Amino acid sequence: MPRALGLSSEEAALRLRNVGPNRLPQVRPVPRWRKLLAEMTHFFAIMLWVAAGLAYVAGMPQLAVAIVVVILVNGLFAYIQQERAQRAAARLRELLPAIVSVRRDGRIVKVHTTELVPDDVVVMVAGDRVPADLRLVLAAGCSVDESMLTGESEAVAKVPGDAVLGGTFLVNGEAEGIVTVTGGGTRLAEIAALTGKVEAPPTPLALELQRIVRITATVALGIGVLFFILSLLVGISWRDAFLFAIGVAVALVPEGLLPTVTLSLAVGAQRMAQRNALVRNLEAVETLGSTTFICTDKTGTLTQNRMNAVEVWTPAGLLSIIGAGYGPEAEVTGKGTGEARHLSTAALAASAGRAVLHNGQWIAEGDPMEAAIDALAIRLAGPGNKPDDPEVSHRFAFDPRRLRESAIVGTMLYVKGAPESVIPLCGESGAERALQMVDQMASHGLRVLAVAERSLPGLPGESVKLEEVEAGLTLLGLIGLHDPPRAEVRLALEAAREAGIKVAMVTGDHAFTAAAIARETGLIGSPELVLEGHTLPEDDAVLTALLDRDGVVISRVTPEQKLRVARLLQHRGHVVAMTGDGVNDGPALQQADIGIAMGLSGTDVAREAADLVLLDDDFATIIAAVEQGRATYANIRRFLTYHLTDNVAELTPFVIWALSGGRFPLALSVLQILALDIGTDLLPALALGSEAPSKGTLKRPPERRHLMDRALMFRVFGLLGPVEALFEMTAYTAVLLGAGWRPGAELPVSDVLMAASGAAFTTVVLAQLANAFACRSASTPPWRLGWATNRLLVWAVLAEVGLLLVFLFVGPIAALLGHAPPSPGGLAVALAAIPAVIIADWLYKVVRHRRSKASDPRGAGERGSIHGGPSGGSSHD
Numbered sequence: 070m071p072r073a074l075g076l077s078s079e080e081a082a083l084r085l086r087n088v089g090p091n092r093l094p095q096v097r098p099v100p101r102w103r104k105l106l107a108e109m110t111h112f113f114a115i116m117l118w119v120a121a122g123l124a125y126v127a128g129m130p131q132l133a134v135a136i137v138v139v140i141l142v143n144g145l146f147a148y149i150q151q152e153r154a155q156r157a158a159a160r161l162r163e164l165l166p167a168i169v170s171v172r173r174d175g176r177i178v179k180v181h182t183t184e185l186v187p188d189d190v191v192v193m194v195a196g197d198r199v200p201a202d203l204r205l206v207l208a209a210g211c212s213v214d215e216s217m218l219t220g221e222s223e224a225v226a227k228v229p230g231d232a233v234l235g236g237t238f239l240v241n242g243e244a245e246g247i248v249t250v251t252g253g254g255t256r257l258a259e260i261a262a263l264t265g266k267v268e269a270p271p272t273p274l275a276l277e278l279q280r281i282v283r284i285t286a287t288v289a290l291g292i293g294v295l296f297f298i299l300s301l302l303v304g305i306s307w308r309d310a311f312l313f314a315i316g317v318a319v320a321l322v323p324e325g326l327l328p329t330v331t332l333s334l335a336v337g338a339q340r341m342a343q344r345n346a347l348v349r350n351l352e353a354v355e356t357l358g359s360t361t362f363i364c365t366d367k368t369g370t371l372t373q374n375r376m377n378a379v380e381v382w383t384p385a386g387l388l389s390i391i392g393a394g395y396g397p398e399a400e401v402t403g404k405g406t407g408e409a410r411h412l413s414t415a416a417l418a419a420s421a422g423r424a425v426l427h428n429g430q431w432i433a434e435g436d437p438m439e440a441a442i443d444a445l446a447i448r449l450a451g452p453g454n455k456p457d458d459p460e461v462s463h464r465f466a467f468d469p470r471r472l473r474e475s476a477i478v479g480t481m482l483y484v485k486g487a488p489e490s491v492i493p494l495c496g497e498s499g500a501e502r503a504l505q506m507v508d509q510m511a512s513h514g515l516r517v518l519a520v521a522e523r524s525l526p527g528l529p530g531e532s533v534k535l536e537e538v539e540a541g542l543t544l545l546g547l548i549g550l551h552d553p554p555r556a557e558v559r560l561a562l563e564a565a566r567e568a569g570i571k572v573a574m575v576t577g578d579h580a581f582t583a584a585a586i587a588r589e590t591g592l593i594g595s596p597e598l599v600l601e602g603h604t605l606p607e608d609d610a611v612l613t614a615l616l617d618r619d620g621v622v623i624s625r626v627t628p629e630q631k632l633r634v635a636r637l638l639q640h641r642g643h644v645v646a647m648t649g650d651g652v653n654d655g656p657a658l659q660q661a662d663i664g665i666a667m668g669l670s671g672t673d674v675a676r677e678a679a680d681l682v683l684l685d686d687d688f689a690t691i692i693a694a695v696e697q698g699r700a701t702y703a704n705i706r707r708f709l710t711y712h713l714t715d716n717v718a719e720l721t722p723f724v725i726w727a728l729s730g731g732r733f734p735l736a737l738s739v740l741q742i743l744a745l746d747i748g749t750d751l752l753p754a755l756a757l758g759s760e761a762p763s764k765g766t767l768k769r770p771p772e773r774r775h776l777m778d779r780a781l782m783f784r785v786f787g788l789l790g791p792v793e794a795l796f797e798m799t800a801y802t803a804v805l806l807g808a809g810w811r812p813g814a815e816l817p818v819s820d821v822l823m824a825a826s827g828a829a830f831t832t833v834v835l836a837q838l839a840n841a842f843a844c845r846s847a848s849t850p851p852w853r854l855g856w857a858t859n860r861l862l863v864w865a866v867l868a869e870v871g872l873l874l875v876f877l878f879v880g881p882i883a884a885l886l887g888h889a890p891p892s893p894g895g896l897a898v899a900l901a902a903i904p905a906v907i908i909a910d911w912l913y914k915v916v917r918h919r920r921s922k923a924s925d926p927r928g929a930g931e932r933g934s935i936h937g938g939p940s941g942g943s944s945h946d
Contacts, residue, residue, distance in 0.1 A: 075172030075190035084186035091201055091251035092187040093258050093268070109144035116282050123315045128208040135743060154447040164639030169193075169200045194649035198238045200254045203246030205231050210466040210474075217258060224438075226466060226474075228867050241439075242466060244507030249854045260628055260655060278330065278777045281709075284777060292720070296727055303731040314480065317723050317739075329708050329751065337701035345684040346694040347668065353680035355705065356663050359572060361771050362643040363691065364634060364657075367583055368574040369667055370648050370688050371590055372552045376437040378445035380515065380549035383408035384499055392448060393441055396431040397455075399448040405546075406449065412545040413446040415483040416520045418459040418476040438516070441550055459483075465535055475539060477525070481540050484521045488547065491519035495544040506547055513548035516582065554590045561689035562591055568695065569770025571619040575631055575647075576603075580624040587622045594620025602626040602789055605633075611694030613637045630656040643770070646691065649679075664693060670933075692767070701761035704774055708754040711779075711837070711844045715750055717790025718797050718833045724799065734816055736801040736829040738887045749834045752865035753841040759861050760845060780847070784913065789843065792909045793836040800891065800898035801829040807894050819891065827877055827888035828895025834873045838866050843910035848918060850911045 091488040108114075117140050121837035125133035168179050172190040182200045185191070191203060205227055207210070208752055212224040215237045227233060233246060252258065277705065300310030301820040311498040324847075333556040337354035337598055341347070348354055366689030368374050377397070386404025423443045425432060433440035446456050463477040473486025484491055488507045503519070510517045521542035550656070564571050567888040574592055576583050580601050587593035598615065602625040605611045616619065616638060631647075635657050638645045647661035658679045666679035683690045804825035810817045841850035841862060857863055876888045891899060 074175055076186070076188055078173050081173060081184070081186050084188070085184060088186055089252060090183040092183050092838075093253065093255075097336075105144065109140055112778060114140050114144065116286050120318075123318065126315060132193075133748060140897055143830050155782075183636045183720060185248055185251055187251060188247050191246050191248060193239050193244050195393070199233050199246075201235045201248045201252075202250040203233050203235075204249050205229050205233060205244055205246045208242065208361045208466065209243040209244070210464050211244045212241045212466070213237050214240050217693060219259070224700070225753065226237055228466070233378060238822075247543040255493055255580075269622055280775065281777055289318040292723075296723060299727040300731075305731070310490050317720075327404075329754045330705060330760055332755050333701060333704050333708070334814065336759045337704075341681075341694050344688050344693045344697070345668075346685065346697075347682040347684055349682065350680040352662055354698055354701050356698065357646070357681070357695050358700070358702040359644045359771055360646045360663060360695055360698070362638050362646065363565060363570055363572045363646050364571060364575045364591075364631075364647045364661070365688060365691075366648050366650060367574055367586055368552065369650055369686055371558050371574070371586055371592070372554050373423070373573070374550055374552065375433070376441035376516075376550050379551045380513075381405075381409040381445070381449075381546060382503075382510070382549075383412055383546035384502075384544075387506075390445065390448060394431055395444040397444070398448045399599070402450065408546065410446075410449040410503050412520050412548070413442065413449050414456055414459070414549060415522050415545055416442045416485045416518070417446045417456065418461060418483040423458075430821050438550060442518075442548065445548065454857050463500050463937065466505070471535075473539075473881070474672075475535070477538075480525045480527065482525055482542075484539060484542060485518055487877060488519040491542070492544060494539060495515060495521050495542045499544060505545055510547065510549040511581075513549070513551075513585075515551050515585075518548045518550065520545045520548065552586070554586060555687060555689070557687065557689040558590045558592075558772065559935050561692045564692045564767055566619065566693075568692070568767040569726050570695070571617075573616065573620070574622045574624075575626055575634060576622075578666055580622070583622050583624040584833075587620070592620055593622055594618060598622065599624065602630045605630060609640075613641055617641050618645075628654070628656050632660055648691070649686075650686075696762050696766050699766045700760065702760045702776075703757075703766075704760050705762065706781060707757040707844045709776055710781055710847075711754050711757055711840055712746075712750065713781075713785040714789040714793060714840050714844075715745060715833065715837055717739065718793040719745065721794035721798060722801075722829065729812075733812065734805075734822060736798060736826060738826070741826070741830050741886050741888065744876055744886055745830075745833060745837075747871045748876070750837060752868050753837065753862060756843060756859060757844055758864035762861060784847070788909060789840055789906065792906055793840070796898060796902035796905060797829045797832045800832040800895045800902075801825045803898050804892050804895040807892060823883075823887060823889035824892050825895065827883075828891030828899060830886075830888050831873060831877065831891050831896065832871065832899040834901050835899050836906050838869055839903040839906035840910075842870075843907060846914075848914055850914060851874055851907065862869075 074545035112433055112791045117136055121133045121136040121140070158433070169182050169185065170177050170179055170183070170192040171190065172178075174179070177192055185201050190206070191200060199213070207228050208227050208231070211227045212226050213227050213233050215234065218234055218236060228246065231245075232249070234257065235255040244838055259498070273811055296317045297310050298702065300313050301307070305313065307675070323849075334351040334354045337350035338351060341354065350660075366373060377390075377392065379390055381390065383405040384410045388401060388403040388405060388409050390397025390399050390401050413579075423433075424623035431444070432709075444828075450456050459476070459478040461476045461478055465475040473484055475482060475484045477483075484494070488504070492507075507517050521544050523542050524541075525538065526787055562572060572592060574587050575584055580599050584593065584597070584599045588597075590901070593599075598618070599621070600615065602623070606615070607632075612633075616623075616634060623630075631649075631654065635645050639660075639662065644663075645661045646663040646665055647657050648667070649655075649658050649667040650667040658666060663681060664679035665681045665683060668682045668684040681691075681694060718736060719742045724734050725733050802825075805817060805821065808821040808825075810819050810821065816822065842856065844849060845854055845859065845862070876886060877888070881890060
């Protein structure tokens with residue numbers, strides 16, 4: 070194809086004015102103030118804003134201010150944690166080079182990439198990024214890395230007439246191409262637009278918190294209305310009854326729950342970071358624990374993304390090469406070393422990629438497959454005998470129609486390519502044996518190359534006809550190349566299955582290669598199911614039925630198909646985690662419940678679209694993150710149980726006051742309840758949110774129950790809450806009776822009421838102290854777990870006791886709360902609440918364990934029991 074002359078400067082300027090600059094469409098970012106506002110106006114925060122407003126109306130400005138502070142501090146903390154907002158579209162723009170070489174006015178000039186226009190002629194060399202969608206007019210030894218757009222792990226050879234896409238880059242050779250599309254019309258822009266249009270679904274945690282808020286708000290509103298009516302019936306004025314009802318409703322709102330959830334997620338994110346998993350979205354911490362389906366990429370996630378020549382066959386025998394990476398160190402065993410050495414040199418002549426030493430580490434320069442051939446030649450040459458690069462006079466690039474490439478060195482022609490392309494060009498002698506070896510190597514999951522040679526009658530001239538020289542070849546042998554799986558992948562896959570998580574491979578690579586790696590890692594299911602993107606059923610129901618199984622392999626997928634896979638699995642009820650490293654993965658990562666990007670090999674686009682970034686690109690890190698996610702879910706149930714138990718004790722005095730028609734005095738005030746919720750209770754709740762994962766965390770399927778399920782509700786409202794309330798009212802009544810008061814009589818003097826209220830307050834605090842240890846597990850008593858195994862909880866409980874002393878004995882604070890230190894009798898009852906709560910919780914766990922063992926003798930032990938030690942204690946909370 071003749072060389073294109075290019076545009077004139079005047080024509081280029083005119084087209085630039087008509088079509089606009091070559092840049093991806095700008096996406097207007099969300100202002101920071103709106104992001105911060107969103108953290109303070111979500112469903113839970115709105116409930117607290119309403120509570121603050123009602124508290125202010127009811128004449129409790131201190132309570133209103135305290136609730137507003139909780140909202141602001143929590144919102145600011147969440148905003149700071151998640152400030153690294155999605156920048157996928159901005160990162161996509163960075164994939165385009167800043168300066169490119171073009172032919173203008175008959176000569177090569179450099180222009181900014183934004184100045185490219187259709188019909189410009191772009192001049193590129195190896196390593197250049199393609200600045201727009203092009204059609205090649207010249208291509209010499211040209212191959213293009215399209216993995217960021219297609220997921221294809223191998224560079225694709227290009228010939229004149231082929232299209233190349235913006236954002237890809239030249240691995241080998243030189244090329245010139247005519248610009249066909251710029252800016253928003255490129256394939257890169259289509260993927261950017263697709264990523265921007267995809268809205269991430271609400272996380273399971275967000276849905277559960279909304280459910281808790283609805284339940285809490287409904288209960289608080291209902292009880293508030295009930296107490297308003299009861300207040301009117303006992304003769305309280307309309308105004309006082311309304312303010313009293315508001316106070317009761319506000320008291321039932323768990324103000325401390327929101328910051329506890331946020332800080333618990335932050336602790337989980339910190340622990341994941343210590344295990345090489347960087348969390349970009351806090352709620353992703355819990356969502357990982359709910360994951361039921363992982364869609365993983367192949368190259369770089371399951372494999373090391375390092376091609377390695379592991380077998381060489383020549384007519385003299387078979388060699389096995391055991392070596393890591395592209396370095397010279399390797400163990401070579403078998404027959405035919407000399408023949409293999411000649412074969413590798415011949416293959417090297419037809420290869421452009423090289424293995425190079427960079428900063429003390431051997432890496433691939435150019436095509437990884439060709440770098441692996443260079444490494445093979447170095448290994449076979451022996452220590453210190455690195456072969457010289459052949460002096461190639463003519464090179465014939467790989468042609469997808471010929472499936473081979475050739476090079477002329479002196480009077481020798483060397484050919485390398487697909488066995489089905491090269492072997493038929495050789496003599497029949499040994500061809501049958503060679504084809505048998507091809508099948509044998511392929512069955513091991515190797516990519517097989519055939520290498521052949523011939524002697525030319527003389528030095529070739531400038532014009533060489535391939536059909537004349539690529540004939541009568543002598544087969545030198547075969548090279549088997551392998552992209553080795555990561556060593557830890559098989560164990561990680563076994564752990565995923567033991568945890569009840571299905572795993573599928575979703576890749577843009579060849580079906581054969583994908584299936585081979587799936588077999589080698591143990592990913593593929595039985596019976597085997599390997600799907601290809603172009604053959605996926607159009608009917609969603611049919612495709613969903615095929616996908617919803619463990620070990621399915623889906624190859625040759627486009628970005629739209631990967632996005633479709635994620636959506637169909639979500640519609641099936643799965644919580645989907647999707648891995649990816651390329652630009653093409655952005656839309657699916659955004660759609661998935663958990664988008665997981667590679668930190669080492671991934672693009673900025675994938676990382677910015679993801680919720681989780683694997684700093685080591687290791688599939689096993691995903692399973693470690695799932696374990697921490699499940700632990701975080703269990704921790705949220707722990708402190709939710711802890712908070713709600715407290716609410717039962719806080720509500721009980723109001724219930725008794727109402728049932729007595731106002732004749733029994735109130736044991737607690739609204740300000741005392743606030744002091745309990747965001748004072749003494751907060752630190753133990755945060756400590757419960759830092760419980761480490763138990764050994765049984767990955768031994769059971771993902772949690773599919775609500776945070777507030779029947780078991781939690783019974784434990785709170787049927788057991789722990791009533792025990793606390795019983796001792797609370799007993800302590801209160803004991804102080805009143807000790808002062809001579811009898812039911813129905815006039816209220817005692819103020820000092821007696823304040824001491825009685827102090828006794829009730831102390832009882833709730835001490836009972837919650839015991840409850841904190843009880844809530845560490847739903848199946849194991851605290852003495853089996855070890856009292857000091859959660860050091861944060863020990864310090865939190867000590868701080869809780871310190872705060873209790875401050876609230877009781879610091880005069881201004883005690884006066885504000887309306888209580889005084891309890892009498893000896895009241896204190897004795899309060900202290901008795903500690904063993905009472907522990908014993909009641911232990912009896913509950915005994916009954917629960919026996920019922921669980923009777924219904925499932927095999928699984929009961931795995932969930933932890935009252936006889937288990939620290940290792941089995943908190944596995945089912």
